[in-house]
Amino acid sequence: MQSKNRDSFSLGLFGDTMQRIYTDGKENLGLNLPADMIQPAKRMNHRSNKRIITLINNIRKNVDGQEQIPRVEKDEGFVRFFICERGLDKTEVEKLVANKMSDITKDIKWSTQSDDYEIKTLILEHHMAARRMGFLNFFEPLYKVGRLKTGLLDGSLGSVNFFTQIILPLIEAHNSSEKFEIARIVKKHSRFLKKEELLKNPDQVKNIKETNEALSSLFSLFAKNEPTLLDVLKNVYQTGLFPIPESLLPIASSSAEKDDSIDHEDENPDDLLMAWGEALLTPFSQVKNYYEYLSESSKFGTHQGVKGLEYERVLVIIDDEEAGGFLFSYDKLFGAKGLSSTDRKNIDDGKETGIDRTNRLFYVACSRAKDSLAIVAYTDDIKAVKDTVLENGWFTEDEIEIVN
Secondary structure, three states: OOOOOOOOOOOHHHOOHHHOOOOOOOOOOOOOOOOOOOOOOOEEEOOOOHHHHHHHHHHHOOOOOOOEEEOOOOOOOEEEEEEEEOOOOHHHHHHHHHHHHHHHHOOHHHOOOOOOOOOEEEEOOHHHHHHHHOOHHHHHHHHOOHHHHHHHHHOOOHHHHHHHHHHHHHHHHHHOOOHHHHHHHHHHHOOOOOHHHHHHOOOHHHHHHHHHHHHHHHHHHOOOOOOEHHHHHHHHHHHOOOOOOHHHHHHHOOOOOOOHHHHOOOOOOOHHHHHHHHHOOOEOHHHHHHHHHHOOOOOEEEOOOOOOOOEEEEEEEEOHHHHOOOOOOHHHHOOOOOOOHHHHHHHHOOOOOHHHHHHHHHHHHHOOEEEEEEEEEEEOOHHHHHHHHHHOOOOOHHHEEEEO
C-alpha cells in the first residue's frame, strides 16, 4: 500500500480544491482571488495514464477549470463505466466487471480467476466492505455504539484486539504448527507463564501443564466446526489462559449461552453489552476478515480514505442506497434523482451543495487509478445516468456498458 503523500500535482498555497471532500473549512477558498495574486498553474500528473487524466480533467472542468498534463511516455490507459440496476447480486456483478476489465485491458491481475488478482475496490462506506468481505454481523452492532466507532475503524479497540492481537495469531500459529510463535504469544499474554506467577508457584511444571491443557481446550474448538466468538471467549475465561477485557467480563462469566441481562428489554439497557452480545454470536472467521480489512494489504478502501494514494487498477463502487449517507449523492450527480429545494437555494445563493461535494469525491476516487479504472454505478434510472455521463463528456458511448 502506498504511503499517504501529497499528490505530485498539488496546487500550491491553497491546495487542490478538488481534493476537499469534507464539509469543514472555508468554502471556495482560492476562488475569486485578486488578478495580481499568484495563481496555481497547470501541473504535470506523473501518476496516471492519459485516458484517466482526460477523465479527471473533465470531472473538474466545471469546478475550477484546472487541468493536469500526462507525461508523454505514458500509455493511453483504460476507463469503463458500468451501469447496474439495483437489486442485482452485487458480488456477482462486481466479479463480472473485474473479469470484463481483464479482457478489455489484457491484464490478468483484473481477473478474479487469477492467483495474481490485484485491484483496489473503493466503496463509499465501511458497511459496504463489511458485506463484501464477510464481517458485517460482527461489525454492524459494534459500529452502532458511538463510543466504539473510532476504535473499531482504527484498530485500537482493546476488546476487539483481544481477538485480533492474541487469539487470531495464536490460532494461525497453531494451524501452521509454529510452536515457537505459540510459545511467544502465550509467554507475552498469559498469566501462566508470567515470571511473577512462576516465582510464586514452586511447582512450575504444574503451570506448564495447565498452559498446555488450556491451549488444547482452545484449539479443540477449531478441530471440527468453526466456533463463534462467544465460544472462544467463554473457553478462554474458563481455562484462565488469557486475561479477559473488562468490558467483556460480564458476558464471559455468564453461565448461560447468552447473558439474560443483555437480551431482555431493559428500561436502560447497556448499549455496549447489547452490542457485544450480538457481535459475539458470529463465527470466528468474521474477526479475521475484519482484521484483513484494517490491514494495509486490504483490497478495499473508501472513496474518502484513499486521498493521496495510488493504485494500478481501481474499481469504484457507487451506490447511494447501500451507503446510506447524506453528505454525498451520486444519484443527483448522475441525474438519477432531482435536486431538492435546499439544493436549489444553495445554488442560487452560491453556496456549496451535496452535488459539489460528490463531484469532488468522484474526482478523488477516479484519480487514484494509474493504469486502468472501472466504475460500477448502481441506480434505479439507468437511462438518466447514461445520458448524464455522456452529456458531461466523462465517458464515450463505447466506454459505457449496462449490466442487467
